[in-house]
Amino acid sequence: MSARRWQRPSWFAVVLTLVGVASFVRLGIWQLDRAHQAERLLDAFDAAPKAAFEDFAAVRRVPPEDRFPHVRVRGQFLADRGWLRDEQVRDGKLGVEVYAAFASEGDDVLLVDRGWVGWSHERGTQPMLPPLPQDEVTLSGVYAPFPGNGVRVGGNALTRQTAWPKLTLAIDAREIAADLDRPLLPRVLLLDKEPASGFVRSWTPSVMPPARHRGYAVQWFAFAVAAIVIFVLLHFKKVRK
16 A cells, blocks of 8 residues: 655755745746836827827937827928838738938937838839928927837848838838938837828837736746645655555
């Protein structure tokens, strides 16, 4: 006959288990905190286009980290300069996100996201872009961080092109500043919606969804439970009577 009895664990096993459980729980709590931060950013982003306009001069160089100012900017677009962020999908359709350089008051250069246009990528075709205004204009929009670029493959595509607008998969502030040979302001202006603009303007911030953070938190807590279960099973052994 046999029965199960508790075998006294070594101090090493106890310490290792406690450290593992504490680490997994801490990572789970951290992911829950990240989920709360993402929710606050998403709420702030949703509220930004409806908020009152702020003084752009007060936020242009040192923008607030926890919100997205709604601003007006006066200046002029730099002629014959633009970038197309390729492989952008809207409502199941393939297209490009269109960016332009804008010389604002004080001669600061601001990158402006004009919006999305469809492009089938058929050979010999180019996306149909509404022309840039030639005169001084006032723009309004949300002053938001540069979009996330994910994994980069193939290096800087801008240096290999001479025709404008340039096609790229990444909107990188340093690469575009080098392309212009002028410094850029630290954020992008996401233009307010305008039905007659010819662009689709549906903005989403570059943050991981809160639900994904919570999913990661559940995984870390599950690892903590698994560590405890393994510890118990390893030290509750069968013995022969």
